[in-house]
Amino acid sequence: MATTYEAIQTTTLASAAATITFSSIAASWTDLRLVITNTSTLASANYLINFNGDTGANYSYTVLSGDASGTPTARSTRATGTTYGFLGLQYVGSSTTIPSFFTLDIFSYAGSTYKTTLGTALNDQNGTGEVMNIVNLWRDTAAITSVLITCNGTTMKVGTIATLYGIKAA
């Protein structure tokens, strides 16, 4: 029987990799939560997400972000009809020792509605940095059974930890 808040799968990279996959996700919980800590050897990269191997133009997202590089700035952007969901940006000039932190909450992942996610991407580089809040929509009514995380254009470094949790409502 699923417990209320349970770690389903954890991946710790023993070698650099461009993707991490969580598969065979049971429909035992109400929501999913993904937590990633990561360092990168590349200056910047977008972290992307796909569900159930869907690479069709079935994703969209809205972003609220802020950084303090030069004049502190808050901005908002949107993308429609994309082939991926957006986890966040590994900030430009990322350190190889200061980890970035990503979270993603997936509501009613096994339900029969479209899937909404709320995510955060946090980078502070001791002088520069960026914080992002992101809402994604996956326009598919199928239950989510797999999650693919991609580091676009580079690889996730050894020691990256990604954990998938299940949260079960009464």
Next chain:
Amino acid sequence: MAITSVKTGSSFTNLTKYDSFLAGNAGYSPSSFESIATYTASGGETSFTFSSIPQTYSSLQVRCMLRRNTTGAANMGFRPNNDTSTNYTRHSLIGDGASASAAGSASGTYSYTQNLVIVPGTTSGAYSGQIWDILDYASTTKYKTFKVFSGYDANGSGEVGLNSNVWLSTSAITSLVVYFAGDAVDANSTFALYGIKG
């Protein structure tokens, strides 16, 4: 009489002696994150209540997936203990895909998120997501702070934002009225209340 030995030759064979009643099994560790109650809307409600909230946790979390079924102001909020007085303050930071904006208010009559709830006519099948964290809800010496992360995307429109709310009362929260500012919630919207132990 306590059992102190089991001898060979009895009808019980191939027994393993354990020094613990766990008998080699892992011990049970109660979770620090517990589900208290869940509400699924039938559609058309203007409010509902989580009542008789246990006082045994450190914080509460409410996880919501919802739509409005009317085209009024797209706010949703809480009234702890059904307090309808002007005891609420709020600040918000919101992005709508084009620009970021900030807002605030004082002397409100409920804690709420500014907009951030999807309304009729917007991408059928898409719901808003909200996570409310209510810190130290059982304190009788502190005001209550609510942290809210919420948003929706409708493939061409959408909003995401952060809200902070304060309920200016030192009363422990024993109930939460979920309130839709005079408008109504759509069917199959869900609201799940969790308790977090510290």
